[in-house]
Amino acid sequence: MRAPRRRWTTAVVTGGAGFVGSHLCTALIDRGTQVICVDDFCTGSPANVAHLAEHDGFTLLRADVTEPFTVPDPVDLVLHFASPASPADYLRLPLHTLEAGSLGTAHALALAREHQARFVFASTSEVYGDPQQHPQSERYWGNVNPVGPRSVYDEAKRYAEALTTAEAGVHGVDTAIVRLFNAYGPRMRARDGRAVPTFIRQALAGEPLTVSGDGSQTRSITYVDDTVEGVLAVAASELSGPINIGNADELSMLELAGLVTELCDSVSEIRFVERPTDDPSVRCPDISLARDKLQWEPRTPAREGLARTIAWFRNHPET
Numbered sequence: 001m002r003a004p005r006r007r008w009t010t011a012v013v014t015g016g017a018g019f020v021g022s023h024l025c026t027a028l029i030d031r032g033t034q035v036i037c038v039d040d041f042c043t044g045s046p047a048n049v050a051h052l053a054e055h056d057g058f059t060l061l062r063a064d065v066t067e068p069f070t071v072p073d074p075v076d077l078v079l080h081f082a083s084p085a086s087p088a089d090y091l092r093l094p095l096h097t098l099e100a101g102s103l104g105t106a107h108a109l110a111l112a113r114e115h116q117a118r119f120v121f122a123s124t125s126e127v128y129g130d131p132q133q134h135p136q137s138e139r140y141w142g143n144v145n146p147v148g149p150r151s152v153y154d155e156a157k158r159y160a161e162a163l164t165t166a167e168a169g170v171h172g173v174d175t176a177i178v179r180l181f182n183a184y185g186p187r188m189r190a191r192d193g194r195a196v197p198t199f200i201r202q203a204l205a206g207e208p209l210t211v212s213g214d215g216s217q218t219r220s221i222t223y224v225d226d227t228v229e230g231v232l233a234v235a236a237s238e239l240s241g242p243i244n245i246g247n248a249d250e251l252s253m254l255e256l257a258g259l260v261t262e263l264c265d266s267v268s269e270i271r272f273v274e275r276p277t278d279d280p281s282v283r284c285p286d287i288s289l290a291r292d293k294l295q296w297e298p299r300t301p302a303r304e305g306l307a308r309t310i311a312w313f314r315n316h317p318e319t
Contacts, residue, residue: 008077008235010034012117014065014108015082017044019187020122020180020227024079025049027228029057036071038082040064042096043089048187065104066096075115077235080108081122083156087276088193094152101156102163109167109175118174120235121164123242125181125220126154130280135250137286138179138242148278161242168240176234181246181285185224185305186312196221196306199257200313203264213275215254220284222247223305226298233294246285247298256302263307 011028015021016037021044025035034057037049041062052058063069065082083100084090090097105121112119128136129144144154161177168175184196191201202209222245230245251259254270261268290296 007031008033010036010073010075011077011079012036012038012071012075012111013079013081014038014104015044015080017041017046017048017060018081018085019048019189020183020224021081022048022187023185023224023228024081024231025052025058027232029055033057033077034073035059036061036073036075038063038065038069042093043084043086065107066099068107069111071111075111075117078108078112078115078117078119079122079231079235080105080119082108083122084153085124086192086194087150088191090153091149097152098156101160105160105163109164109173112175113167113171113173118176118235119164120176120178120231121160122231123157123161123177123179124153125179125244125246125283125285126150127158127161127179129154130278131282134282135248135284135286136244138244138289145278149276150278176237176239177241177243178231178234178245179242179285180227181220181222181244181283183224183227184221185309188309190313195219195253195256196260196309197313199260200264200310203261203266203268204310204313206266206268208269208271209257209261210271210273211253211257212273212279214272215257215270216252217275217279218250218252218282218284219256220247220250221256221302221305222298223300223308226300230290230294230296230298233290233296237294239293243289244285244287245290246287248285248287249302250282250284251302259302260306260310263303263310
């Protein structure tokens with residue numbers, strides 16, 4: 001089901017020049033909302049929102065959310081998506097990742113409080129760590145290593161969830177938390193370290209697809225259009241969350257690699273590599289809450305979404 005077409009006057013999207021953020025900016029513009037895209041381009045790119053540059057309702061503000069920032073116009077929606085999100089990025093920028101989750105969230109919440117705006121925080125399935133519950137429901141507290149290499153991202157998001165919850169309780173800010181599961185699609189960076197763009201890049205180049213471990217670990221991949229509709233459905237609701245936004249159909253990494261190879265019509269072979277530290281064994285959301293309260297669930301089959309993503313990468317080989 002499509003997200004409700006509630007209209008906001010002006011929305012701020014932090015991290016709006018990133019992968020998911022840029023798709024959110026487009027969807028909001030299409031719904032008649034003015035958008036202020038805030039990004040410091042540490043992982044995002046102006047190219048991701050170049051198609052919006054000439055639109056009267058779009059403003060691109062270069063700013064680092066770890067520093068206080070303001071916007072001049074009245075705002076009724078703040079979507080906080082600013083954070084390095086791929087392993088390659090948060091391992092390269094560990095302190096910035098922690099600050100985006102802590103200081104950045106505090107500053108985005110302050111903006112929402114000032115304007116009495118709805119605030120939606122983009123959390124992640126990584127708050128569940130290497131889960132001992134499967135599938136993962138919002139009631140599960142997770143199994144996270146607080147000092148492992150992935151902790152800078154996992155704990156930044158867990159802290160930001162706590163901060164968002166406290167801000168709602170203390171100051172009455174209208175907040176919601178969405179936990180996103182492995183969004184993928186056009187505008188991902190080919191070398192951002194995540195499985196889908198890595199496999200596509202390798203398959204298109206005829207290189208071996210590098211599958212970690214034995215490839216039996218699973219992920220729940222969600223096409224970005226479905227992710228955006230889920231986020232906007234939460235924004236348009238009165239729910240505070242956390243709410244899982246993901247695909248209940250999981251794939252093993254070996255299955256994903258095989259599907260990408262097939263759709264790319266590639267002759268690439270599989271090469272098994274060492275599995276990263278704290279790499280989750282399983283990842284699949286329980287989306288009962290989103291189905292029941294929002295009538296939302298992903299509609300794009302993996303084969304279709306991957307075909308669209310591969311077509312985009314064929315046309316953008318330099319990303």
